[in-house]
Amino acid sequence: MSTTAQELERPQQQSDVGAWLRQNLFNGVLNTLITIVLVIFIPIVLFLIVRWAIFEATWQPVATNFRLLMTGRYPIEHVWRIQACMAIIYLLFGLSAGIWQGMVRTIGIGLVGFAIFFALFPFSVSARLWLVGSVVAALVGYFVGRPFSSKLRIPVIVLWLISPFIFWLLIRGGMLGLPLVTTNLWGGLLLTIILAVVGIIASFPIGVLLALGRQSKLPIIKWCCTLYIELVRGVPLISVLFMAVLMLPLFLPSNIRIDNLVRVLVAITGFSAAYLAENVRGGLQSVPRGQYEAASALGLNVFQTTFLIVLPQALRAVIPALVGQFISLFKDTSLVSIVGLAELLGIAGIVINQPEWLQVTGGVEREVLLFAALVYWFFCYTLSKISRRIEAHLGVGTR
Amino acid sequence: MTQEQAADDIIICRDVHKWYGDFHVLNGVSAYVRRGEVVVIFGPSGSGKSTFIRTINRLEVHQKGTIIVDGIEMSDDLRNIDAIRRETGMVFQQFNLFPHLTVLQNIMLAPLWVRKRKRSEAEAMAYELLERVGIKEQALKYPGQLSGGQQQRVAIARALAMQPRILLFDEPTSALDPEMIKEVLEVMKELAHTGITMLVVTHEMAFAREVADRMFFFDKGQIVEQGTPEQIFNNPQHDRTKQFLSQIL
C-alpha cells in the first residue's frame, strides 16, 4: 500500500526541483536566511582552506617527521618489528573474517581501509610495501579461513589469545635475542594505538564485571563496585594520570619501579572501566524480567543466565554507547603527553617546536595539528562506521 | 470439596500462603494434582492464578505452607529448586523467547547447559520437537522473525526440551491474535494426550471442556471450587463460580 503511494508521489517530486527546494530549504524566513548564509559561506571557507593547504601551508615538517609522528623515537632499525605486528594483526583478522564472516569481516574491511589510507601518505617505499603486505596478509587469511573454517576455529582463537604476548615480545624485545627497546622510546601513533587498544580491551571485562557487581545481591560487592564507579567518575582523567605517574611512586617502596607506560595503562583502563560499567548497567536494566524468568524456569543457574542470556542482550543494547566511549577513550589518550609520554599529539608538539621551522612565518602549528586531527578523525570515524555496521548486523531494536 | 490427597500425586500443595507486603495474594491454597492430569485454572484477574503456578517452579517464593513436586519438597535449598525446575517446564503469556538466539538455539540451550547433552543429540531432539509443534522449517530464524503463534509454539518446544514431567502454562494464548490461538491450542491438545501433567491458566473454556480432567476456580487467593469440567460447567456449587462463568461464557 505505502510503496504504491510513494511511487505515485515520487515522479511529481522529481519533476519539480523548485518545489523540493521550497519545501526543504526555503520554508519560512529563518530557514531561508540560514540557507542563504550557508550557501555563501561554505564555499568561501572551503575555498580558503583548500587554497591555504595547497599554496600557503608548509607540509615539510609533517613529511620529514613522518616516522617520528608514527612511531616516536622507536629505533629505525627495529621498526620492522612494529610492521611485523601489524602484518600479524592483519593476518589474524583476515583468518577470523574468513571463519566467522559477519561482524569480524566488517572490522577486517575497516582495517584494510586503514592500511590503504596510510599507504597514501609519504612513507618510505619499504613502509608502503609493508602496508600493502599487510593487506595481502589479510586477504590471504580470508581466503584460507573461509574454506577451512571449521578446522581453523580453535587454532585461530588460541592465536588471538597469545597474540598480546607476541606483540609485547616483538615491540619491547629484550628476550629471545631481540634487543630491548624501552617503553620511553615508544611514541607517536604507535603509542596512541597501544594506549587505546589496551585500554579498550582491558577495560571491557572489568567494566562488565563492575556493572554486574553493582547489581549484585551481596551488599559488600555492590557497595565496593558502586564506590569505585562513583569515585572514578567524579574525577577528571588528568588527575588519575597524575596520580598514577607522580603520586604512586610515593606510596610504593623505592626498590619497586613500575614502568611509566604500564602505570598510565592501568590508569586509563581503570578510568574507562568505570564509565563502561555505567553504560553496561543501562543495558542490563533494559533486559526484561521475563528473560530472567524464562532462564530460571529452564533451570539455568545464575552464571549461565548472566553470560548466556542477559549479557549478550545487554551489550547489544548499548553498542552505540560503548563505541562512543571507545572513541572518546581513543581521543583521551592524547592527555598522556602531559605526564611525559609522547603519543601522537605529544610528538606533534615536539615537531612544532623543532628549531628548523622557527623561521617559517606563522609557524607550522596549523599544519602539524591539522595532520594529527586528520589521523584522529580517520580512526574515530572508522570506529563509528564499524559500530553502525555491527548494529545493523545484529538488528538492534528488532526484538 | 477438595479432592483427597493420593500417595503418588505429582504436585501437592498444602495451605500455601503468600503476601506482597500487606496484600494476601495466596490465602491458603491446597491442591493435589495426579500424574498425567490436565488441570485448567481460571478465575478473575488478580485472583492469584499466575502467582500460584509460579510458586510451583519457584519463580515466586511462598511464605507459608508446603509444596511438594514429584516427591521433592520446595525449600530454600538450591538443589531442591534445581531438581524441581528440571521436572517442570513453563510457557509464558509473553513467550519470553531469547531474542538473540535462533529458534534452534533457544530449544537446545537447556539440554546443552542444564542436562549436559551432546550437541548432536540436543540438535536432533530440537528438530524432533519443532516437527511436533509444526514449525521445523523455522529452525534457523530468530524469534523476532516469527508470528506470535509460531513464537509460542517455539516456547512450548523449548519447555519440552528439558523433558519435564510437568508443564505450566500461564495464559499461553492471551497475547495472541484469534487466528493464532487455535494453532497453539492444537499443540496443547496433542500434548495433553501424551501423559504429561499440565497446569494451564486460561480462559479458553472450549479448550477446558474438551481437554481438562479437572478445573480449579480461583478467587481472592483461594481455590473456591474445583471439579471436572462437567461439574464446573453444568453444576457449579458456589455463587462466585456461577457469577464468573456467566460473565465469560
Ligand SMILES: Nc1ncnc2c1ncn2[C@@H]1O[C@H](COP(=O)(O)OP(=O)(O)OP(=O)(O)O)[C@@H](O)[C@H]1O
Ligand atoms: N510483585 C508484586 N508486588 C505486589 N503485588 C503484586 C506483585 N505481583 C502481583 N501482584 C498482585 O497480586 C495479585 C495477583 O496477581 P496474579 O498475577 O497472580 O493474578 P492473576 O490471577 O494471574 O491475574 P491475571 O488474570 O490478571 O493475570 C494482583 O492483584 C497483583 O496486582
Ligand SMILES: [Mg+2]
Ligand atoms: Mg496472570
